[in-house]
Amino acid sequence: MQDNALYFPYISVPNESWTIKTLLYWDKLASIVPMDHMHEPERLTPFMRELVRSDLVEQLFPGSYLYEIDEFEKSFINLIQEKLNQQQRFKSDRGWIQSAKSDSNLVKIHAEKMGYIPHFLIEQNLAQKCDQYGWYRVERNVANLFMCYLATCLGSLERVNAVPVTNSIQNTIPFGNAGIHRRYINRHRQKARDVVLKALLPVPKEKVQLDDLLRFKSDHGHLLPPLRLMVENHCAEVSRIDDPHDRADFSLQFLNDCNNTIQEIEEAMKPTWKKITFGSLLPVAASGLAWSAVAPASALGNLAAGTSFLASAYNALYQIQEPRRRVENKPLAYVAHAHLRLG
Secondary structure, three states: OOOEEEEOOOOOOOOOHHHHHHHHHOOEEEEEOOOHHHHOHHHOOHHHHHHHHOOOEEEEOHHHOHHHOOOHHHHHHHHHHHHHHHHHHOOOOOOOOOOOOOHHHEEEEEHHHOOOHHHHHHHOOOEEEOOOOOEEEEEHHHHHHHHHHHHHHHHOOOOOOEEEEOOOHHHHHHHHOOOOOOOOOOHHHHHHHHHHHHHHOOOOOOOOOHHHHHHHHHHHHHHHHHHHHHHHHHHHHHHOOOOHHHHHHHHHHHHHHHHHHHHHHHHHOOOOHHHOOHHHHHHHHHHHHHHHHOOOOOHHHHHHHHHHHHHHHHHHHHHHHHHHHHHOOOOOHHHHHHHHHHO
16 A cells, blocks of 8 residues: 555645645655756745645656656557547547647646657647747646546656545546556545545644644654555445445445544543542542651651552552553544644
């Protein structure tokens, strides 16, 4: 199971609650960035620059990796050619892929990510060369499909080892029709993950300071792998259910079970004196009475009374802390801590 995530389809990660939840859930988040942005960071959004400075998002330069992927360009060109052939067979004037005639239907993509793919797209009237060096305007559906394809290919490399993620399930629609292997992009799995993270992880009432987010992950990050394993196993099961109503029911039951466990954890994490039974308090009170009743001149008596008091106090305090010890290593304790510190 991959522990990292690779954002697509845009360069800058969006400034919204989805990003905070994503940063909380994955060990590391990366974004695909052209090499020229490394020397011109002002081309990134202010929020993205802050994420990069804080080491919460890693910039992944595709030119440093694509040479490792055999037939990267050829496979994508074959995929688009297959789509064009299908449209031709059905004589569709408005197929899934449109021609690159209207500027409103075009998306800018940097050539560093595409190899010789732009030349094919221009020949098929699916792209135009921009005045800005190294950039192309590409038909929107083709561009979205390409960014899905690129994130999938890069994420599968051992050096990257990341799951492709996006802030909009709409960005995965082309992938569901593209015939690309389900192990990389599965819309039901991604949707199930988004539902779980939206339901479980907190939405901050105020803007979260990125330093606070870093400290939180440093303090509680050891709980994240088992939590992620639990959630990903659930999402994998959801993706294998064909009926949409059954998927919804299965997810609802999972979330109900999670929320019940989180409530139990949060309750156990509250060290209140109400949790100490009267039977636990009695030895403490008795110890205190015995201690005060001993004559000041009797050092041995004071020592014995003090030992009795400390032992009884330890017994009472242990009963406060023991429920917390039992739950603090449960996977969902990570969520409980997130609600406490970031919610």
